[in-house]
Amino acid sequence: MPEEMKIGCARPTGGPVGDNIKTEQKEKPIESKxxxxxxxxxxxxxxxxxxxxxxxxxxxxxxxxxxxxxxVLCFYPGDFTFV
Amino acid sequence: MSVDSVFVHKMWNDNELSKMVKGGVPYAMMSDAGGKVGTIYGIYDEVGGVETRGRFIIDPDGNVQGYEVLTPPVGRNVNETLRQIQAFQLVRNSKGSEATPSGWKPGKMTLKPGPELVGKVWEVWTTDKAFD
Structure with missing residues (x-):
């Protein structure tokens, strides 16, 4: 059953579950970092x-x-995120 | 600028921000899908998939004069940003002959850096000026 989320000032995001093969591929963008x-x-x-x-x-x-x-160039986490 | 689409920006402005600011947000609400711009500015949070609270002051030549980056739950101090812009403008207009000491705001004394001032700042500037 879906659980109710605790809402903060960053936008909630999800991600892949299980199957660790994909996390290895994910290291590529970290290299560019x-x-x-x-x-x-x-x-x-x-x-x-x-x-x-x-x-x-x-x-x-x-x-x-x-x-x-x-x-003045301002970045912020997301629309409707309270602060 | 955030990772939200321009359509979400419109909804946020029209339905909420315009109730806080008469006429709505006057400046451009930019969209940065995927955080590409945020990444080159070093403030994109890849794990959260959002921009952090980065704020950059860019002068008329396109040079970054200052920046501040905060994590999402803490908001900025707009007056401090305005104070910094006023200080950078004063320095620019003086062609670098004047500098603004700690706690400077418009109307307060500036320093004129030069050989005569070396070791003599204590004579013209006191630390209480940083706090008033």
Whole structure:
């Protein structure tokens, strides 16, 4: 029977159950994680494009379009997650 | 920016956030499916499949001036972010001739780094200024 979940500020996620063969394959993305280097202050912010919702419209945002302005880029765990 | 789709962003803005902020969220609510952008910014949590609370201040040249990363249950201090932007703007406008000491906010004294100030900060700046 499904159990009731304890709800916190991160979005609940699931994953495969049993069968450990798949976990070995999962080590590949972890390898790519080693290449991750934390952003350094004083250095260029990596450019990106992302779909967005703004004032009733769906738009495509490109970070470099904001050159010449101060930008605050905020990440958060998920919509409707309380905090 | 979060891993939610733009459609969920719309629902969240229209049904909840617009009740907290008149007119709704004015800025772009970006979608980062799979955490690709979050990964290059070093704040994506692969295990949870979500972005952590990363906040980056980027100057007009596209350089990162500061960042802060928190785990999900603790919210940010918006006033501190605004204070930091004001400090970075002051430093930029002074072309680096001024620096903002600990606890600086608009209207408070800045420091003018140079040979004459070496070993003399104690004469012009006291630690209580970091807390007022």
């Amino acid at each position: 080693k290449e991750e280097i934390m952003i350094k202050v004083g250095q260029k912010a990596p450019d990106f494009t992302a779909p967005a919702y703004q004032k009733g419209k769906f738009i495509n945002v490109k970070l470099s379009d904001y050159l010449g302005k101060w930008v």
